[in-house]
Amino acid sequence: MNLVMVGINFRNTPVDVREQLALGGEKLTVALEFIQREFNCESVILSTCNRVEMYFARLDGTPLPSVLDISVLLSQVIKVDSGILETVLMAICGQEAVRHLFRVVSSLDSLVLGEGQIAGQVKQAYEAARVAGASGPALNSLFQWARQVARRVRTETGLAHGHVSVSSVAVDYVREVFDHFGDKTVAVLGAGKMAELTLKQLAGLKPKRVIVTNRSLDRAENLAKSHGGVAVPWAELDSVLVKADIVLSTTGAPEPIVTLERWRGISRMRKKGRCVVLDIAVPRDFDPAIHDGDSVCLFNIDDLNSVRNATLDERRSHAQSAEQIVDLETGRFLRDWMRRKHGSAIAKLTREFEAKRENIVGKLMQKLNGRLTTEDKHYIEGAFRLLQNQYLHGPIAALTEESADGAKQGGHTLLDALRKIFRLPELDS
């Protein structure tokens, strides 16, 4: 397959360069138009925070854009020094490019193994190219196949199981305790970055009320305002805990702020049932002794991290089976591609042989007319058909199996040979 991928990713390029190379919105359209105008080939550009990859393909064997060409393109579109680009850009061709795309879309090449966003980003990149008229038969079939590969890896392996961010794991635990959230109160202790990130996830559960308390009331008010909640002074901490169903604690207090004794006092005042405490502060804000897994479920940062690490370990254990699927699908895609590419050539070759066989058998039947039974005639026709099939089996199988090597050499070597061997000048795919 005449395919090349030119690009960068988080492994070989620092984040500041990746930021400069990001091709989103207007820049993407300009780049796709530029490629069509300058190189006249199919193209899809995948631009995420961790990679910028450009896929180019042609149905014929004409050379595709090189790293140098792309450096020039990017320097014109996004005004980056082409010298820097030449040092970081990498190119992958043919079968390896197919395999690379399948690994990327399956999240095997992601910073966080098994993350779910990349499949959607690849789909968006392909859609953008399709809408811009930049993709064609080769990249259409490649990217559609890639979606199937991603789906297969997700459903047949455990690569995407579980969550690996602390805030997502916290929400998973909350969902194991509570069924509905429309009547729940979330209390946030502290107003730092972690509080903001985790509250963003918890807000997705659509709780009835959010109460934020912090030693600095201003910061509490800012956080509360951004999530439609209310801020209360730190002095009212106990009354906040009495009302809360879910407590998110992220303070920077040097020692526990809620000891077992204090919690017992709060429990006596609580009219509500159970409470989930997400203590993601270091040092911990809540005494771990309050956890009983029934009326109080306390999860601290170590609990959440251990789940995260266990999930990542499990995903790593599935990576090998995911790689096998990718290898298998790469082979299947290339075989399918070559079969479709040579389909018309195989049909022409078969038709040519059919015509010659029928001509010879017809003449033979005329000569032996009257001396053969119906059974003899069927036998002779069958024998000639068998001979034709046996003769054609080798060339057809060779054409079907031609994949990577054929692509590297322009994809027409075997066709040329067949044309010469069988004296078939019109044979072409």
Place this chain on the structure above:
Amino acid sequence: MPGYEPLISFQNQLEGHTLDRITFVCFGASYLTALGLYSASQVSRLAWLRGVAIFFHAAGGLAQSMYLAYHQPALFSPNGFFLCFSWLIAIVTLQMGISSRARSVNLFSLPVVLVLVALAWFQGGAGQEGAILLRDARGWGLFHALALVIASLSMGFGAVAACMYLVRARQLRNKHRPGTGVELPSLEKLEGKVRQSVVVAFPLLTIGVLIGGGMLLSDAAQLGGFSDPRVLGTLVLWVDFAVLVWLRYGMKVRGRSLAVLVVFAFALLLVCAALPHSLPAKWHVPSTGAAP
């Protein structure tokens, strides 16, 4: 017997077919196989294994339905009660297991079903003695029977939910990894189901006991008075349920403690339903009707 002609006609139609070959072993073994497959599917998370488990569960349900249709055990005969009880739980939880997100419900319901089938088997055959519901039950007797059966059924589902609650609470106490282990609904949802079962069962049990008391006084049920073990068992059960309701709504007992109490109440219900019929004959007062 006016009113039972269609049933008897249906039974006659079934006569002469192979339905008499269906035994406790047929549906008991199907349920047991389904339970094993449900357990395996929870471990392996293979969808096809779960499909096979549902097939065996449904096969058990079908076999038991045919058995009940053919033998028509009286609901108030000791084995008839357990057979109908187990059949209802099996059928309802089969449907729940297919449609609900709580796919593990059958891991908890099928052991209850198997216990009930075993109790029915220990009570012996599909006897017709004491067949007051289908044959002799009239008026208040029918209400008495229905109230007690629905109360029992509610407690059966409550006990299943309570067991699920205890396992979920254990998972959370051990801070297991979300999405691993037995798939269960949230604690809040399970507690709601447990509470609902108590709320439904206690009033029905009370109604059943009151009607039974009235019948006893008027000698309608032809029991041997308050000293009959079946009457005593029902009264003990009612007291147990009354204590349960008082603990829940008076003492605000909830969570794990409530779940344990509901499981205990259900166990007592089974004992009260099974034990009086297993006592030596001299303990019984001869009767044609019997409370579970």
